[in-house]
Amino acid sequence: xxxxxxxxxxxxxxxEAAALACVPHVEYDDALAxxxxxxxxxxxxxxxxxxxxxxxTQLAGTLHDRHADTQIVHLDDLYRDWDGLSxxxxxxxxxxxxxxxxxxxxxxxxxxxxxxxxxRVTVTPDRPLIxxxxxxxxxxxxxxxxxxxxxAERETRRRRALERDGETFVPYWLAWELxxxxxxxxxxxxxxxxxxxxxxxxxx
Numbered sequence: 001x002x003x004x005x006x007x008x009x010x011x012x013x014x015x016e017a018a019a020l021a022c023v024p025h026v027e028y029d030d031a032l033a034x035x036x037x038x039x040x041x042x043x044x045x046x047x048x049x050x051x052x053x054x055x056x057t058q059l060a061g062t063l064h065d066r067h068a069d070t071q072i073v074h075l076d077d078l079y080r081d082w083d084g085l086s087x088x089x090x091x092x093x094x095x096x097x098x099x100x101x102x103x104x105x106x107x108x109x110x111x112x113x114x115x116x117x118x119x120r121v122t123v124t125p126d127r128p129l130i131x132x133x134x135x136x137x138x139x140x141x142x143x144x145x146x147x148x149x150x151x152a153e154r155e156t157r158r159r160r161a162l163e164r165d166g167e168t169f170v171p172y173w174l175a176w177e178l179x180x181x182x183x184x185x186x187x188x189x190x191x192x193x194x195x196x197x198x199x200x201x202x203x204x
Contacts (some may be wrong), residue, residue, distance in 0.1 A: 014181070014184070015181055015184045015185035015188070016184035016185075016188055016189050018188070019184075019188030019189055019190065020149060020151075020189065020191075020194055023149065023191055023192070023193065023194040024192070024193055024194070025193070025194050025195070025196060026148075026193040026194070026195050027195070027196070028195055028196065028197055028198060031059065031148060031193070031195045032059075032062065032063055032066065034146070034148075034193050035063065035146040035148065036066075038145045038146040039067075039128070039145065039146075040145070041145070042128075043125075043126070043127070043128060043129075044128045044129075044145040044146075045096065045099065045100070045128070045129045045130075045131070045140055045143055045144045045145055046063065046128075046129075046130050046131070046140075046144060046145065046146045046147070046148075047130075047131045047132070047136040047137050047139060047140035047144045047146075047147045047148070047191075048060050048063075048130065048131070048132040048133075048136055048148045048150065049132075049133075049134065049135065049136040049137040049147065049148065049149050049150070049189055049191060050134070050148075050149055050150035050151065050152070050197075051134065051152070051154075051157055051177075051180055052134060052157060052161050052173075052176060052177070052180065053152070053156070053157030053158060053159070053160040053161030053162075053164070054150040054151065054152045054157050054160075054197055055150050055152065055160070055197045056132040056133060056134075056136070056150055057074060057076075057132055057133075059132070059148070059150065059195075060072050060074075060130050060132035063130060064130060067128065069127055069128065070127065070128045070129065070130055071123060071124065071127050071128070071129055071130070072129075072130045072131075072132065073092060073095060073096075073107075073123060073129065073130070073131045073132075074109075074132060074133060075088060075089070075092055075131065075132065075133025075134060075135065075136060075139070076110070076112070076133055077107070077109035077110055077121070078091045078092050078107060078109075078110065078133075079110060079133075080110055081110075082172040082175060082176060083175070083179070085134060085135065085176070085179040085180070085183055086179070086183060088135075089135040089138060089139055089183070091107065092131060092133075092135075092136075092139040093138070093139050095107065095123050096129070096131060096139050096140055096143055097143070098123070098125070099123055099125050099129050100143045101125075102125040102126075103125055104122055104123060104124050104125055105122070105123050106120045106121060106122050106123070107120065107121055107123075108120050108121075109121060112168075113168050114166065114168060131144075134180055134183070135183055135187070137149065137189045137190055137191050138183075138187045138189070141190065146192060146193075147190070147191040147192050147193075148191055148192075148193055148194075148195055149189055149191035149193070149194045149195065150195050150197050151194055151195065151196050151197060152196075152197040156197075156199055158173060161173070
């Protein structure tokens with residue numbers, strides 16, 4: 001087998017690639033400005049999507065630091081187990097719909113191994129909302145004021161995800177990736193901006 005064919009087999013086209021091909025790119029350092037330009041109302045919803053390990057939680061935290069009245073729904077808190085991607089997104093969509101109708105909602109964050117158990121979280125309708133995690137653009141479809149997709153190389157994402165979650169994620173990485181494949185094949189992401197993420201996106 002020649003090198004070109006071997007490379008094509010090792011790097012298959014991801015199911016979301018076609019949907020993202022025409023999405024405008026925004027540099028990582030300009031991503032927050034892109035979002036903030038769309039915050040034209042006291043109540044706004046921002047979604048931050050991307051594959052596992054792409055830096056969604058970090059960017060959501062930075063946005064929250066700049067807008068302290070916001071509330072964040074981390075989709076990791078709604079996936080009930082390593083097979084729970086689609087069910088967690090349905091739960092999150094319900095929360096977003098309730099917020100859009102000016103209704104409060106509550107959820108119990110998933111108790112992942114190695115983390116502390118937490119009590120129920122209330123999402124109030126009078127504060128801005130950030131939803132971050134795999135599938136977030138679907139959660140916010142027709143509701144979000146800004147929707148980002150974070151794009152990073154697979155090996156970079158894998159390294160960052162394992163650094164974040166430790167050995168508990170190792171047996172599940174490929175299975176979770178297959179769930180991502182299936183989800184994005186059925187529900188292509190529709191962000192308004194694609195943000196290429198550098199290997200070390202930490203900023204002061």
